[in-house]
Amino acid sequence: MSLYNKLKSIWKKLDINGQVINYSSKELWVIETKDGPVAHILRPGYKTPIKLDIDGFKRVDGKAIEKHKNWWKFYDFSTVDVFDNGAKLKISVITKIAVGEKHFEKPKYLKKSFGEAIRAIVDIKRNKKGVIEQYKISDIGWVSFDDALRMVCYHDIDNARPVFPKRGRPYIRSKRDKTILNNLSIKGRA
Numbered sequence: 001m002s003l004y005n006k007l008k009s010i011w012k013k014l015d016i017n018g019q020v021i022n023y024s025s026k027e028l029w030v031i032e033t034k035d036g037p038v039a040h041i042l043r044p045g046y047k048t049p050i051k052l053d054i055d056g057f058k059r060v061d062g063k064a065i066e067k068h069k070n071w072w073k074f075y076d077f078s079t080v081d082v083f084d085n086g087a088k089l090k091i092s093v094i095t096k097i098a099v100g101e102k103h104f105e106k107p108k109y110l111k112k113s114f115g116e117a118i119r120a121i122v123d124i125k126r127n128k129k130g131v132i133e134q135y136k137i138s139d140i141g142w143v144s145f146d147d148a149l150r151m152v153c154y155h156d157i158d159n160a161r162p163v164f165p166k167r168g169r170p171y172i173r174s175k176r177d178k179t180i181l182n183n184l185s186i187k188g189r190a
Helices: 003-013 145-153
Strands: 019-022 028-032 038-042 054-059 072-074 079-085 088-092 096-098 108-114 121-126 132-137 141-144 160-163 171-174
Touching: 019 028, 019 054, 132 145, 132 171, 141 145, 145 160, 145 171
Parallel strands: 019 079, 038 108
Antiparallel strands: 028 038, 028 054, 054 072, 072 096, 079 088, 121 132, 132 141, 160 171
């Protein structure tokens, strides 16, 4: 048994699934294969439900993603973040493999959109000393630091991660990516 298959059996026991988060302005096909291959439309601003194991994605409009017009398959434990990059899409994932339509054995295409709205920190409020006191959550509004930290720890917020330093108070940071303009550290500055 290969190392990948050993890891895959561990991920399945831990109920760790593949997920796509669509931060872009384009609709995507996402495919699950548990009960036969089924493709769903994932709208902009939505993510696939964490309980479903998503195995691949492609654009609904048939245009290429990184010079490939068909499915991109990714590892079960991965989260795929999809962003706009001009007219193209930028993908953030550990590993993806270009596969053809036949790889997923004639999936059933469901035209109905599905998924859950992305929940993100969109703004912050600081006190006079510059310390963050509140976070504005996209579909909730303003919450305290403690509530936001709890939500981030439970993966209820998609664009942030908790940090627990050896010394000092825990804090929330932006999800790591190459874009600086979405970092929490630059928000809420007058």
